[in-house]
Amino acid sequence: MAHPTEVAIVGGGPGGLTLARLLTMRGDRVTVYERDAGRAARTQGGTLDLHADTGQRALRAAGLTEAFRRHARPEGEDMLLLDHTGTVLHRDDTPDDSPALRPEIDRADLRDLLLDALPPGTVAWGRALRTAAPAPDGGWELEFADGDRARHRVLIGADGAHSRLRPLLTPAVPHHLGVNTVEGAVPDIDRTHPGLAATVGRGSYWVVGDGRSLAAQRCSDGSVRVGLSFHGPAHRAADWLTTCGIPFARPDEARAALLPLFDGWTPACRALISACTGPLTPRALTALPVGLRWAHRPGLTLLGDAAHLMPPVSHGANAAMRDALELATALDAAPGDPDAALRAYEEEMFARTAGVAAESARILEMITSPAGGRRIAAFFRGEGG
Structure with missing residues (x-):
């Protein structure tokens, strides 16, 4: 069995890595279990627009604003929206003095800057979780696909849409x-x-x-x-x-x-x-049901898509990084009682992300409606869509 650390995070996406950075900054011993064999094992997809009050706020708390600015592209906020005939419905051209409220950053660049900010050995690569179960003396015991085991006092599921830890808390499925x-x-x-x-x-x-x-x-x-x-x-x-x-x-x-x-x-x-x-x-x-909640289990919680998978309309990664910030803040406020911290985090997260998920569902409904292009153009103009 691997030498235990206080906190285990399953999943090395934006939410899991942000949480690991915030916790290691305060001296916690953290292990991130990631199924990828290494940081270059697969492509990370396209780009993300990180919002000032969510993703950027979490990076600021993590001391990574300057690193983010080196990779961020405010000009990436430019957008041309057309109908299928080529008629322009809406256009956004980012001014040179843009406040960068939602600049773009490549997913790979974001992952790299978060990985580079972690102490060596924080991420255990190639560790696909098979099962997790309560340990007899408290905490959680993990078993991985390679047969190895580990035990941790606190277990955080940041393992995305197909979370292996979500069924321990709720029967809900996407x-x-x-x-x-x-x-x-x-x-x-x-x-x-x-x-x-x-x-x-x-x-x-x-x-x-x-x-x-x-x-x-x-x-x-x-x-x-x-x-x-x-x-x-x-x-x-x-x-x-x-x-x-x-x-x-x-x-x-x-x-x-x-x-x-x-x-x-x-x-x-x-x-x-x-x-x-x-x-x-x-x-x-x-997507998961809007407003999903679960009964608390000691030493276990979820963040990001594992907790509130929503339509991909720019809120998912931002919500995950805000989850990481709120969870780290809760743990910092109750250093001797991590379970109280998890309870406090869950109540805040349930309330906050229900509205974000509902808004994401509304935006997807606009996009897929018969007049989708014109409704989205109206939404961008602040007319509600």
Whole structure:
């Protein structure tokens, strides 16, 4: 059995790593168990816009504001919203003196700056959790896929949508949202496709049509992430990605099969799909029930998507990092009684994230409605959508 530390965090995403940083700053011994074999084991996806009162607030408490500013891109807030014919519905151009209330940062850059801020050995890589059970003398005993075991007094589940720890607290499982997505990437777009690079601009190019949408977002490595979203009657079933006949394992054939689904759309959309190289990642969108709560169990809690998975409309990672800040604050306020701290954190988190999840659901409903593009444009103008 591994030598125990006070706190175990299962999951090395933004929420789990932020919590680890905040706790190690105050001298706690923390172990983060991450199933990835190492920090470069897989790509981390596109970019995040970190909000001033959530993600940025947590990084400020973690002493990482300067590191964040080195990677953040205020110009990434630029956004062009169109309908499928190319009619511009809304445009945001970030001024040079922007207060950077929601600047973009690549997920990989955020993960790296958090990892670099942790004491060596904090993250145990390649540790996929198999089971967790209460230890006879208190705390929690963990067993991993490789057969190793560890024991900790406090256990935090930051292990995302498919959390292995959530069933210990609630039977709730994520439900399908009637939206299916496919993600690809155009690498080195300024060199390989300068015309498309100009179309996307410095931030996001978003086209919303009937039953589907396309979003292209610039990343700091020179690539553009392209996301296709399907929510029309013929494409909203939970199993559509596996029954549609598109061979996602063979990207060239999959791209050719996707193009007819965008017949009649602005040429830039079809060109962006064609320009994607490498793998295509299909993903069904799911969420936990809005306002999910559970009865407290000693020494155990959840944060981020494990606790309140919500539609991906820019709030998820921010909510997770705010969770980390509130949990670290609660533990700091009750150094001799971690269980009281977990209870206090849960009550605050339940109340705070219920509203965020409801807002995220409302935004997704706008996007997927018949007049989605115009409703989202009105929302950006402050007209409520």
